[in-house]
Structure formats: structure tokens, C-alpha cells
Amino acid sequence: MINWHTLFFFLFAIPTCLFAVAVVVSANVVRMAVCLIASLACVAGLYFLAAADFVGAMQLMIYVGGTLVLLVFGVMLTGQGGYASMKITSTNWLMAGLSGGALLILLLGCAALSVDAWSPKTVAQSAPTAEAEPTVAPLGMGLLGIRVDRLSQPEATLQSGMSGYFLPFEIVSVHLLVVLIGAAYLARTRRRREAEDSA
């Protein structure tokens, strides 16, 4: 019998991995950008399947709609003069493939497949049946400093972890403002000053 959750998981997971590999192997930077967009859009599907609806929507809106469009603009602004595709020597490919494969085997063996409670068989036996709820309101309250999912914490040592994410939210807000100003300052054109210097 087909588990439909598993079928949809593979429907998103296999394109994610294939497009990620395509980002690595393609030499043309425009093709890399397109493959990266496809891979990250499929990751948003994986988020929806893991009951993270708001995070999946933000992945589509901020990442796919914002960050990658910014990357494509960067590709277009720097793509002149034959820098769009750069070849890499086969020795470098061999070294990268060997070290990447070793790292993948290490990650899979020592972390991903090592814990028994995370394997499909034990999940099938225990079969936790809870319904997924919309996470937008709890996330918004958490960013405002109130954890609606953990209103009481009997253990005194854990009570300090209940304070929500108000301070990180404020820090990220100020950080985004700093990044906005810094990026605009760094990317401004210097042609006028150079023309004045030469004159």
C-alpha cells in the first residue's frame, strides 16, 4: 500500500537533491541560478510536508522570490566578458568529489541514519497521530515574546527558556537596517570620484 505522504515527500525530495547536484556540476552561472531556484522551491514543498506551513511560505516568498532574484541580478551585472562560465580542472573535480563523498558518508553514517528512533520502522510502529495545526499565530506570538505552546513550565531551570523570541526579533530588525545601509554603501558607483581624480 502506498503511503501518500511518502510519495509526495519523494516527489519533492528527489528534485531537490538533483537540482542541488546540478548547481554543483554546471559551469554556466545562469544555469546554476535556475537550478538553485528550482531546488529551493522544492525545499519549500518539503517544509509544507513537515507541517511547517508558515516557514514554507516564507521560504517561497523571501528565498525564491527575493534572495534568488537578487542573485540573478548579480549574475546579470557581472556576467559580461566571458565570466559567465568558468572551467574547473579535472584534478579539482576529483579532489572535490572525493572530499564531498567522504563528508556525505560521514554525515549519513554518523548522524542521519544512526539513531533508531528516527528510522522509518520505529516511526511506523509508534505511529504518532496528531493533527497539524496552523503555525502562523503561535509563531507571531513567539516573535512578540509570548509562547502560546508552552504557557506553563513546572521546572524552574527551564523557565528562562520560555521567554519567546522578542529580543532576537529586534536584533534581526536592526540587523536588516544595517545590512540595507551597508549594501547600498558598498555597491554604489565610484565612477564620478574616479573621474574627478583623473581630472
Place this chain on the structure above:
Amino acid sequence: MFILGQPVSLSHYLVVGAILFVCGIVCMATKRNAIGVLMGVELVLNGAAVNFVAFSCPFLRADSHLALGLDGHLITLFIIVLAAAEAAVALAIALCYYNTHATIDVDEGDELKG
């Protein structure tokens, strides 16, 4: 055993996250284009975000009382926002580099080597 008959578990998500992470590392190490290196960073950050979302979901694991819950979702949101900020600054640096060196090849930027 029939792979589509098994439920999705945390291991499935961790394998996807590991593949994204390794692809990003290899991309960062091999690409000579600065924008390509930046795309590798995006892949690495997404591998980490996939792991956070998977660990926060209680349906994917047998020990569901250990799931991260909202904490994982909030940290994933912070990862997405910080990746956007990082991409903006790194692109500004890449444009500045392109304006001063007239190339985007990271091998050419070796003025600071000892």
C-alpha cells in the same frame, strides 16, 4: 521492503539536508565565480534549515516529546532572514570587487596573500 509503503521519518529529511549541505560545500570549494560561491553558501544554509524543520516536526520521529516544535520553526525563519541579509551584503561586495578588478574570478583577488 517497499520504500513507498514506509512512513516518512526524520532520517529521510536528514538525508536531504546532508545532500544539500555537501553540495553547498563542494560548490563553495570548486566554483571560481564569486556568485557561484555565494550560491554554495545558500545551499549550505538551506541544508541546515531543512534539518531544523525536520527536528521540529513531531510526526516524523518515534520520540515525539523531544521535537523542537515552534523553536525550530522560529530558528528556521531567522536562518531565512539572515540568508537574505547575507546575500545582499555579499552581492554588494561582489559588485564592488567586479568594479575594482574588472573580473568576478575569486582566484584573481589575491592582493592580501602573505
